[in-house]
Amino acid sequence: MxxxxxxxxxxxxxxxxxxxxxxxxxxxxxxxxxxxxxxxxxxxxxxxxxxxxxxxxxxxxLSAMESRLDERDVTRAREKERIALAATRFLPDDGGTIAIDAGTTTARLAGLIPPERRLTAFTHGVPIAAALAARATIDLHLLPGRVRSTTQAAVGSITTQTLERVRVDVAFIGTNGITAEHGFSTPDSEEAAVKEALVRAARRVVVLADSTKVGRDTTVSFAELGDVDVLVTDCEPEAVPLATFAAHGVEVVLA
The missing domain is CATH 1.10.10.10 (Winged helix-like DNA-binding domain superfamily/Winged helix DNA-binding domain)
Structure with missing residues (x-):
């Protein structure tokens, strides 16, 4: 056949x-x-x-359109909490700089930053910025741009241009799909452009994604496997073997 x-x-x-x-x-x-x-x-x-x-x-x-933020927030919530908690080990020490991508799992990570940790944080996620705004120990920078109602994320050329002038210790990024062939991907081209800029802006890139994202391609690739340093997920991925991630230098952390 x-x-x-x-x-x-x-x-x-x-x-x-x-x-x-x-x-x-x-x-x-x-x-x-x-x-x-x-x-x-x-x-x-x-x-x-x-x-x-x-x-x-x-x-x-399944709808081919992106789920709204409030719908995604309740999907696999327990796994997202575990992933976010496991990802806190990659937060830099006092005085470090981070970038936090818009998303429901990354938003949980923002809420788990130790209250005494002094960090400079960049984000284009409006809910994430709102959660961090009252934190006296966080020097918060909200990236400019047009806010998409679906994801409540700032996007556009002004967002990516701002990130071109930024360098952070660690970027925490979400994704909609991960495959060996298509890399890390997301449905919207503007969101993908911001994610790609976040990857370029970081010395270390940590992706937070539940295991349903592994083995799935979505429309626009924003990074190859080798562009990412760490993948934090909830169980050992089947669609992309651990050996494949290791061959590209990606550390896989199981929450």
């Missing part, structure tokens, strides 16, 4: 069954799980199926 024929058959199975796992598809088509993952990634890019952790579901079963 040619790859195109197999992918058509996989897409039909996903529609018929509603959800299929990578391991089941590998057995059914007598191919490796890596081959299945590549097939699902190709089908996801064509919007014929939607990649989810461990398999795929019909494209119509």
């Amino acid at each position: 040619y790859a195109e024929e197999r992918q058509q058959a996989i897409a039909q199975l996903v529609v018929t069954r509603g959800r299929v796992s990578v391991t089941d598809l590998a057995e059914e088509f007598a191919v490796t799980t890596e081959t299945v993952r590549r097939d699902l990634s190709a089908l996801d890019r064509l919007r014929l199926v939607r990649r989810v952790h461990g398999g795929a579901v019909p494209a119509a079963s």
Whole structure:
């Protein structure tokens, strides 16, 4: 069976069954799980199926649009709390500088900064800035830009241009997708541009992402695997093996 024929058959199975796992598809088509993952990634890019952790579901079963911030905040909340707590170990010492990307997991990290820690913080996330504004030990810099209602994040050329003049010790960044081929990605091009600028502005890049993001491609890549120093997630990723992260110099921390 040619790859195109197999992918058509996989897409039909996903529609018929509603959800299929990578391991089941590998057995059914007598191919490796890596081959299945590549097939699902190709089908996801064509919007014929939607990649989810461990398999795929019909494209119509999940909205192709970004979830609103309040909706995402309650999704996998327990895992996000664990990830944020584990990420606090990468906060610099007193006098250090950090950048915090907009997002629900990064917002939890902001709330976990020790009250006595004296830091300079940059963020384009409005809720994050609001949470840090009253902290006497935080020298807060809210990045300028147009605020997107979906994510409550400042974006645009003024945001990225400001970050070109900034250098921080650590950037804490969220992502919507992680694959070996597409790197770290997000649905919106303006958000991706800010994330890319945050990566360039940091001496150390720490990505906070729950395990459902691993193995999923979204529209715009903002960093390759090798651009990131640390990935903090809630369990060992299956879609991208630990050896792949290690080969690109990424330390994976399991919360």
